[in-house]
Amino acid sequence: MTHRREWIYAWLLLSPALVLLFAFTHIPAISTIWDSFFSTPRGIRPSKFVGLENYEKLLMDDTFWQVFWNSIWYAVVTIPVSVALALLMAIWVDGKLSGRSFVRLAYFAPTVLPLIAVANIWMFFYTPGFGLIDQISGALGYPSVNWLGNPELALGSIMVVSIWKEAGFFMIFYLAALQSIPPVLREAAAIEGASRWTFFRRVTFPLLMPTTLFVSINAVINSFRMVDHVFVMTEGGPNNASSLLLFYIYETAFKFWDTAYASTLTVVLLVLLSVIALGQFLLLDKRVHYR
Amino acid sequence: MTAMGRNAAIEVRDLRKAWGDQAAVDDISFTAPAGEFTVLLGPSGCGKSTTLRLIAGLEDATSGTVMIGGETVTHKAPNERQIAMVFQSYALFPHLNVAENILFGLKVRGVPAAERAERLQRTAALLGLDTLLDRRPSQISGGQQQRVALGRAIIAEKPICLMDEPLSNLDAKLRHEMRIELKSLQRKLGITMVYVTHDQVEAIAMADRIVVLNGGRIEQCADPRTLYDCPASVFVARFIGTPPMNILTLAPCPGGLAIAGDATALVAGDLKGASYYQLGVRPEDISISETGGVSATVEQVEYLGSDLLVDCRIAGQPLVMRASTQNAVRPGQSVRLTWSKQRQHLFNGDTGARIDAHDGISLSPSAESGGSDP
Numbered sequence: 001m002t003h004r005r006e007w008i009y010a011w012l013l014l015s016p017a018l019v020l021l022f023a024f025t026h027i028p029a030i031s032t033i034w035d036s037f038f039s040t041p042r043g044i045r046p047s048k049f050v051g052l053e054n055y056e057k058l059l060m061d062d063t064f065w066q067v068f069w070n071s072i073w074y075a076v077v078t079i080p081v082s083v084a085l086a087l088l089m090a091i092w093v094d095g096k097l098s099g100r101s102f103v104r105l106a107y108f109a110p111t112v113l114p115l116i117a118v119a120n121i122w123m124f125f126y127t128p129g130f131g132l133i134d135q136i137s138g139a140l141g142y143p144s145v146n147w148l149g150n151p152e153l154a155l156g157s158i159m160v161v162s163i164w165k166e167a168g169f170f171m172i173f174y175l176a177a178l179q180s181i182p183p184v185l186r187e188a189a190a191i192e193g194a195s196r197w198t199f200f201r202r203v204t205f206p207l208l209m210p211t212t213l214f215v216s217i218n219a220v221i222n223s224f225r226m227v228d229h230v231f232v233m234t235e236g237g238p239n240n241a242s243s244l245l246l247f248y249i250y251e252t253a254f255k256f257w258d259t260a261y262a263s264t265l266t267v268v269l270l271v272l273l274s275v276i277a278l279g280q281f282l283l284l285d286k287r288v289h290y291r
Numbered sequence: 292m293t294a295m296g297r298n299a300a301i302e303v304r305d306l307r308k309a310w311g312d313q314a315a316v317d318d319i320s321f322t323a324p325a326g327e328f329t330v331l332l333g334p335s336g337c338g339k340s341t342t343l344r345l346i347a348g349l350e351d352a353t354s355g356t357v358m359i360g361g362e363t364v365t366h367k368a369p370n371e372r373q374i375a376m377v378f379q380s381y382a383l384f385p386h387l388n389v390a391e392n393i394l395f396g397l398k399v400r401g402v403p404a405a406e407r408a409e410r411l412q413r414t415a416a417l418l419g420l421d422t423l424l425d426r427r428p429s430q431i432s433g434g435q436q437q438r439v440a441l442g443r444a445i446i447a448e449k450p451i452c453l454m455d456e457p458l459s460n461l462d463a464k465l466r467h468e469m470r471i472e473l474k475s476l477q478r479k480l481g482i483t484m485v486y487v488t489h490d491q492v493e494a495i496a497m498a499d500r501i502v503v504l505n506g507g508r509i510e511q512c513a514d515p516r517t518l519y520d521c522p523a524s525v526f527v528a529r530f531i532g533t534p535p536m537n538i539l540t541l542a543p544c545p546g547g548l549a550i551a552g553d554a555t556a557l558v559a560g561d562l563k564g565a566s567y568y569q570l571g572v573r574p575e576d577i578s579i580s581e582t583g584g585v586s587a588t589v590e591q592v593e594y595l596g597s598d599l600l601v602d603c604r605i606a607g608q609p610l611v612m613r614a615s616t617q618n619a620v621r622p623g624q625s626v627r628l629t630w631s632k633q634r635q636h637l638f639n640g641d642t643g644a645r646i647d648a649h650d651g652i653s654l655s656p657s658a659e660s661g662g663s664d665p
Contacts, residue, residue, distance in 0.1 A: 184380055187349050188376070188378060188443075189399075190369045191349075192447070194396075
């Protein structure tokens with residue numbers, strides 16, 4: 001009797017969260033997949049089943065491929081760089097350092113700022129002629145550079161902004177993990193004559209693996225999810241040089257109103273993210289030691 | 292082995308460690324002889340762990356010298372001091388298995404793999420860890436973790452081993468077993484051991500020599516028997532022994548000194564130099580007699596199985612005695628207590644320092660003529 005009641009209670013307690021999850025996550029996800037097999041309804045023409053036509057169109061779409069590779073490049077560069085930078089900064093501010101709290105605050109500040117504000121700050125840095133970078137390089141005798149207007153530089157410039165923002169956020173996780181490593185381990189290693197590098201390689205880094213896994217999954221998600229700075233700084237330009245997958249989905253859905261094609265693009269993004277997350281878990285989980 | 296030789300004595304001279312104007316270790320000097328078991332004993336905060344860390348090189352001395360095997364090592368790195376160390380929390384690397392933990396130091400020092408395997412095999416056999424080598428520290432018991440920490444210290448084959456309260460995280464039974472095992476291991480390997488503990492039973496049971504610390508200073512440095520029989524101060528007298536030694540305030544009386552409020556003279560002779568004196572008697576040295584001695588009132592009787600602890604008062608001053616369970620003492624009863632003159636201790640009330648019987652002072656009181664001394 002009590003068993004049955006507990007079963008009911010369990011479902012009752014779970015139901016609010018389940019309802020929200022289904023209504024706002026699972027149903028939209030499934031309907032997106034469903035929509036990707038239909039044509040976009042326009043005017044008097046209702047949507048009709050088109051099978052894989054949208055996917056065929058996708059494979060032929062040069063803009064899609066450019067945006068796809070942009071996104072991959074963006075992830076491949078920003079994730080390792082921001083994670084490595086976060087680890088370096090965390091090790092630095094974990095040490096004995098005067099004004100340590102100030103440095104920690106300074107590193108964390110970009111995380112607190114909204115990405116829109118960050119993007120605006122960097123717009124000022126990048127502005128050709130009187131932007132901060134050009135003023136400094138001009139003073140040193142270098143020519144002016146249009147960081148956001150040059151198709152070869154725009155994506156790189158965007159990457160720098162997101163690394164700047166993300167590294168401070170990840171640093172906090174690394175710092176917390178570093179501070180949970182008992183100092184006595186360092187002393188035990190010192191007695192054995194382990195150098196700082198050996199200690200880092202054999203003890204600190206392995207003990208940080210759970211944090212590295214967590215941070216890198218977050219970094220992957222963020223690298224595909226955050227496009228605010230693209231909106232503010234380049235709008236994907238010039239000539240789609242700095243457009244990312246999510247930004248392209250937004251453009252397709254809400255500028256060109258091609259909702260079926262946008263659904264198709266979304267499915268691609270979902271598959272991409274799932275594959276990467278799964279790969280990370282399978283690859284890293286074996287090497288992660290949880291305490 | 293190195294040129295330093297297998298046997299390395301540790302000598303600490305005028306060692307001082309202060310944080311700001313707060314001295315944790317205040318000008319201490321002692322020697323831990325080669326191949327002996329030296330215990331640093333004291334209450335928490337007495338500076339015993341700091342002293343050990345200074346010897347290990349994990350802290351930098353404010354002043355003074357640490358010498359190992361005749362060589363000054365005060366400012367050398369821990370790994371240049373020929374020491375191994377076992378920490379209170381064991382400091383095992385949680386992500387490495389037992390074998391990797393034990394081998395950590397050898398790998399760091401680049402010992403060839405064949406020799407590593409051979410030494411691991413030997414150490415594991417010595418400590419009974421053979422079957423646990425591929426387990427993680429979280430998968431073995433506290434006692435086993437303790438052995439792994441010990442293994443990491445032993446495999447290094449350093450002549451000196453420092454231990455910081457290594458048994459404090461174990462339960463009473465295991466602690467007793469490990470105590471015996473540690474002591475025999477130290478003898479077998481001929482290691483110079485410096486061992487920190489706050490547990491006087493542990494110290495007495497294991498040590499060849501005990502350094503009692505209090506407030507960053509050495510109270511007494513002696514072998515366990517001397518420490519028990521001739522405590523150098525009230526602090527040592529109270530710290531060693533369970534229950535601790537009774538300390539009674541003395542007052543002048545005709546013929547010498549008596550317990551304040553009582554008339555029986557216990558100390559005879561001419562005493563000068565202190566404003567008051569204290570008498571120490573161990574609970575196990577007191578006995579109940581029909582006549583003579585000092586009169587006392589029984590307040591409480593605690594039955595311990597093997598014997599009784601009897602709480603008494605002599606003229607208002609509390610005193611504990613250990614009595615045989617044959618004694619039928621009851622609370623409220625008046626008894627007469629006696630003890631041997633050799634077993635009573637006199638202390639300077641101002642400084643707490645021991646006063647030994649010498650010319651003019653006699654610990655054989657006039658009360659003795661009353662038949663209190665067997």
